[in-house]
Amino acid sequence: MGGFRAADEVHQFLGGIFEEALADESIGPKLASTGMSLRMDYTDPDTTVRVDFATKEILVGEAAAIDSDASLSMTADTANQYWQGKVSLPLAMARGKVKIGGSASQLLKLAPVAKDLYPRYVKMLADNGRSDLIVS
Numbered sequence: 001m002g003g004f005r006a007a008d009e010v011h012q013f014l015g016g017i018f019e020e021a022l023a024d025e026s027i028g029p030k031l032a033s034t035g036m037s038l039r040m041d042y043t044d045p046d047t048t049v050r051v052d053f054a055t056k057e058i059l060v061g062e063a064a065a066i067d068s069d070a071s072l073s074m075t076a077d078t079a080n081q082y083w084q085g086k087v088s089l090p091l092a093m094a095r096g097k098v099k100i101g102g103s104a105s106q107l108l109k110l111a112p113v114a115k116d117l118y119p120r121y122v123k124m125l126a127d128n129g130r131s132d133l134i135v136s
Helices: 007-023 028-034 074-084 089-094 104-127
Strands: 037-043 046-051 057-060 070-075 099-102
Touching: 007 028, 007 037, 007 046, 007 057, 007 074, 007 104, 028 104, 037 074, 037 104, 070 074, 070 104, 074 089, 099 104
Parallel strands: 037 070
Antiparallel strands: 037 046, 046 057, 070 099
């Protein structure tokens, strides 16, 4: 399995899955109704993606490094595996692979919605010639 080559790829895929989610007729309103903002700090490569579900705004890079209701910190590889349904968030937290800041209860509201996005994320990788990122 390959890895993300640059922060731009993290933005394209790990930010892009939220663009798809917010645009979806059934998922978008569920996310908006949480009224929350989520910041994800990634390493390898280092970058940040922030999603404001209420306003449907996605920020990346330095612009995203602002306070949010909740935050997640992990490697970009862990996030890539998560969006393919290969990482259990509670287990990853227990093992220290994922660190949470802010409201854990807010994050738990998002978990059921994420499952619906796993196949879309894999398709996004495949459609963009990044099958090396797909976990078998």
